[in-house]
Amino acid sequence: MPLLEVDDVVVRFGGVTAVDHASFAAEAGRITGLIGPNGAGKTTCFNVITGLQRPQHGAVRFADRRITRLPVHRRARRGMGRTFQRLEAFGSLTVRDNVRVAQDIHRGPAGLLRPAGADVDALLDRVGILAYADERADSIPTGTARLLELARCLAGDPKLLLLDEPSSGLDESETAAFGALLAELAAEGRGIVMVEHDMALVMTVCDDIHVLDFGRVIASGPPALIRTDPEVQRAYLGYADDDVTQEIDLEQVAP
Numbered sequence: 111m112p113l114l115e116v117d118d119v120v121v122r123f124g125g126v127t128a129v130d131h132a133s134f135a136a137e138a139g140r141i142t143g144l145i146g147p148n149g150a151g152k153t154t155c156f157n158v159i160t161g162l163q164r165p166q167h168g169a170v171r172f173a174d175r176r177i178t179r180l181p182v183h184r185r186a187r188r189g190m191g192r193t194f195q196r197l198e199a200f201g202s203l204t205v206r207d208n209v210r211v212a213q214d215i216h217r218g219p220a221g222l223l224r225p226a227g228a229d230v231d232a233l234l235d236r237v238g239i240l241a242y243a244d245e246r247a248d249s250i251p252t253g254t255a256r257l258l259e260l261a262r263c264l265a266g267d268p269k270l271l272l273l274d275e276p277s278s279g280l281d282e283s284e285t286a287a288f289g290a291l292l293a294e295l296a297a298e299g300r301g302i303v304m305v306e307h308d309m310a311l312v313m314t315v316c317d318d319i320h321v322l323d324f325g326r327v328i329a330s331g332p333p334a335l336i337r338t339d340p341e342v343q344r345a346y347l348g349y350a351d352d353d354v355t356q357e358i359d360l361e362q363v364a365p
């Protein structure tokens with residue numbers, strides 16, 4: 111049984127079909143990429159998975175339970191963590207306090223009685239931003255703020271991490287370190303689903319990839335298959351290349 115299953119989901123906004131009978135799955139212990147051109151429906155899928163968007167049709171299952179009608183906070187309590195494309199940290203708090211608050215929220219009232227401290231710093235260290243612990247969140251570079259989002263998400267010890275554009279703002283060496291961290295998190299048994307435009311990162315770290323185009327899943331498989339899939343080429347480039355040995359350089363065409 112996959113950790114997450116999206117089954118025949120449809121979302122329409124007026125006349126726009128944002129998600130069109132999409133089905134895909136994500137496994138525990140693996141990194142799953144959800145890619146596609148701008149407007150393909152990736153963020154809407156994330157919203158359906160996390161409960162921000164009710165689908166008109168279809169179902170979502172998480173850890174063997176149907177959760178389609180469960181509110182956002184109950185999905186979080188069951189082990190779903192999410193980062194957003196837009197940064198969500200509290201700007202006037204320090205980096206450390208941002209993670210502490212996230213941890214308090216996840217632990218609930220009982221957790222507030224426990225002294226916060228070492229485990230927060232361990233999380234900051236793990237994502238590589240301990241040096242920024244005492245800085246205000248609104249004063250740190252964008253890449254660091256993305257890693258803070260990840261630390262805030264990990265504070266809830268999620269079984270499934272949904273990451274929306276996690277590498278934007280990271281430089282090359284930060285991106286490489288980030289990829290290694292994702293692999294570690296997956297090796298701990300967590301499922302990771304990532305919407306990401308950095309195709310080099312996607313092709314390097316993902317075990318499985320689902321490609322959306324106009325709300326439809328047009329291809330699913332390991333990176334090696336996705337790179338040479340004619341329909342994926344058509345979606346990204348507007349034409350199919352008959353020579354499948356000539357891989358598309360998705361990095362060049364992604365926005």
Ligand SMILES: Nc1ncnc2c1ncn2[C@@H]1O[C@H](COP(=O)(O)OP(=O)(O)OP(=O)(O)O)[C@@H](O)[C@H]1O
Nearest residue numbers: 123126127128146147148149150151152153154155
């Ligand atoms: N709240 C909304 N109201 C109306 N239309 C919406 C809404 N949210 C998304 N859409 C439309 O649904 C389609 C899918 O949007 P979505 O943001 O899910 O795509 P995406 O793949 O995440 O795009 P991007 O890569 O640009 O973030 C787009 O045509 C978008 O304009």
